[in-house]
Amino acid sequence: MCGIVGYIGDEEATGIIVEGLRRLEYRGYDSAGVAVVRDGKTTIRRAVGKLKNLDKVLLEQPVHGTLGIGHTRWATHGRPSEQNAHPHEVDGITVVHNGIIENYLQLRQNLVEQGRTFKSETDTEIMAHLVAVETNKGTDLITAVKKALAQVRGAYAFLIQSEKEPDKLITAKNASPIVIGYGEGRNYVASDIPALLEHTRKFCFLKDGQMAVITREGVKITTEDGEPVEAAIRVVDWSPVMAEKGGHKHFMHKEIFEQPSAIADTIRGRVRMEDAQVHLDGMSLGDVTKLNRLIIAACGTSYHAGLVGKFMIEGIARIPVEVDLAGEFRYRSPVIDEATGVLAISQSGETADTLAAIKEAKTLGATVFAVCNVIESSIARECMESGGVMYTHAGPEIGVASTKAFTTQLVALYLLAVYLGRARGTLEKARAQELLTHLREVPQQIERVLSQEAALITIARRYHKARDFLYLGRGPNYPIALEGALKLKEISYIHAEGYSAGEMKHGPIALIDEHLPTVGIATQGPFYEKTVSNLEEVKARDGKLIIIATEGDSKIAATADDVVLVPANDPLIDPILTVVPMQLIAYHIADLNGTDVDQPRNLAKSVTVE
Numbered sequence: 001m002c003g004i005v006g007y008i009g010d011e012e013a014t015g016i017i018v019e020g021l022r023r024l025e026y027r028g029y030d031s032a033g034v035a036v037v038r039d040g041k042t043t044i045r046r047a048v049g050k051l052k053n054l055d056k057v058l059l060e061q062p063v064h065g066t067l068g069i070g071h072t073r074w075a076t077h078g079r080p081s082e083q084n085a086h087p088h089e090v091d092g093i094t095v096v097h098n099g100i101i102e103n104y105l106q107l108r109q110n111l112v113e114q115g116r117t118f119k120s121e122t123d124t125e126i127m128a129h130l131v132a133v134e135t136n137k138g139t140d141l142i143t144a145v146k147k148a149l150a151q152v153r154g155a156y157a158f159l160i161q162s163e164k165e166p167d168k169l170i171t172a173k174n175a176s177p178i179v180i181g182y183g184e185g186r187n188y189v190a191s192d193i194p195a196l197l198e199h200t201r202k203f204c205f206l207k208d209g210q211m212a213v214i215t216r217e218g219v220k221i222t223t224e225d226g227e228p229v230e231a232a233i234r235v236v237d238w239s240p241v242m243a244e245k246g247g248h249k250h251f252m253h254k255e256i257f258e259q260p261s262a263i264a265d266t267i268r269g270r271v272r273m274e275d276a277q278v279h280l281d282g283m284s285l286g287d288v289t290k291l292n293r294l295i296i297a298a299c300g301t302s303y304h305a306g307l308v309g310k311f312m313i314e315g316i317a318r319i320p321v322e323v324d325l326a327g328e329f330r331y332r333s334p335v336i337d338e339a340t341g342v343l344a345i346s347q348s349g350e351t352a353d354t355l356a357a358i359k360e361a362k363t364l365g366a367t368v369f370a371v372c373n374v375i376e377s378s379i380a381r382e383c384m385e386s387g388g389v390m391y392t393h394a395g396p397e398i399g400v401a402s403t404k405a406f407t408t409q410l411v412a413l414y415l416l417a418v419y420l421g422r423a424r425g426t427l428e429k430a431r432a433q434e435l436l437t438h439l440r441e442v443p444q445q446i447e448r449v450l451s452q453e454a455a456l457i458t459i460a461r462r463y464h465k466a467r468d469f470l471y472l473g474r475g476p477n478y479p480i481a482l483e484g485a486l487k488l489k490e491i492s493y494i495h496a497e498g499y500s501a502g503e504m505k506h507g508p509i510a511l512i513d514e515h516l517p518t519v520g521i522a523t524q525g526p527f528y529e530k531t532v533s534n535l536e537e538v539k540a541r542d543g544k545l546i547i548i549a550t551e552g553d554s555k556i557a558a559t560a561d562d563v564v565l566v567p568a569n570d571p572l573i574d575p576i577l578t579v580v581p582m583q584l585i586a587y588h589i590a591d592l593n594g595t596d597v598d599q600p601r602n603l604a605k606s607v608t609v610e
């Protein structure tokens, strides 16, 4: 989730921009840069790593000017490096960008065929070329940007300046955030409010498909094809700390609500519906027909993602999958050969147990690959030399309890299952198109689940004093029962246990009484009847029942004390939806109990020790 800051006014731009980027550091980044225009000339300073490295460069080679743009980069295309850092300048046009240009390969090829040469591996530099191609013909900047936008597909927040027209900044937004800050004789642009709070409290949030021309005198907002738009200016009275959380009380709450966009970003650019193909940039699995089984190694929530992934990959691609706790994997003398694929799942890409498992698997001759959320992390680097990496585009996850990383891992595993099924010929086109259509419904379906937050708060209020919880699920929702229990344990410190609903009669049912709330997942699908009868056994022993069911299920209320409904979807996609109420129940119980939700006791965001 890159950070963008722009300034046009009568003061030195560099300091305003860099301090603004510092307020966006929480978004995570691996390089930074600033470009300032003065006397018809653009000067750029960039550095890999943290802003302090950019500070050093600016101390040694200061830049002056009252028009400028800056950027902190969270790498998606192209490794973290100085030449991949933004801003990117081409023929006096400078661009910073947050998002993913889906058709960047085609656009880059077209530009190379026109004789354009590239200095970076980024999709962003393409936008600078597209605008420069027009302005080099004498087109004015606004028209040039519109023509460039008409060619670009994907998620973007662009901020553009030209040394030929130093009286304006131009910004355009689609799926990535842009906010405009209003001053007197000076105006600002940023990815998020915290960057600008010390300069202004008046903001306008651009909407998808809108662009704006920002001058010292004012701001003109239009649609990308030029239709004027009335600026809805809001006065924001957040504190800087609140602003970093986007008005949410905790990062975890913000990240739960970011899941629709994080999932859309993880799908973006990877699905070609016409031939039902999945494009896994970064993976280099070679001839997957040679793989006769997969082993998934992971820890914690990522391990639960692996358990769901087993259902997805075996169900869709028909490859046998084992799932190991990474900390156990290498001590069991795993039987591995070159036909074995070992998949690491890790948000941080730094979990010591998972890294050790991957190294062991490589030594034993396996093809190793990863699903990671952090570019160039240790696990990612270890796998790049073998089967490659598929990145979730969840953006940085600050809360220790993993939420958006988990659901984007499930999406990545689902895409991987379709990819493997198509490549191995076990999944024909029509069925693949159906599966991918179901996947694309997920972001707006999660929005529907999130809209039930008030009901989930009521449930949290009813049960937050309980000392123990039981979570029950079957099939691909059994790992969600485990995940729901983990979420509650790690942030509220209440003991909770996840169990296969079918296992109740083999012991845990002895626990049931009126003091023990049970969260059961009984969504429509092959496990519905059996799960409902397991839950009725809980009810019959005075257990309190919170049931997660499918929209339209009018019968389940007779069994449950509380019902949360999720939209209907394919049984293999259902876990991506059913985990969301679990996250919110855990969050609100912890919040009511006053624990440190974002930094729970004894926990670290990344466990880099074995």
Ligand code: AGP
Residues within 6 Å of the ligand: 299, 300, 301, 302, 303, 345, 346, 347, 348, 349, 350, 351, 354, 400, 401, 402, 403, 490, 604, 605, 606, 607
């Ligand atoms: C999940 O809420 C926890 N924070 C923890 O279980 C985490 O999933 C586990 O430590 C693995 O981390 P990773 O995904 O970064 O490898």
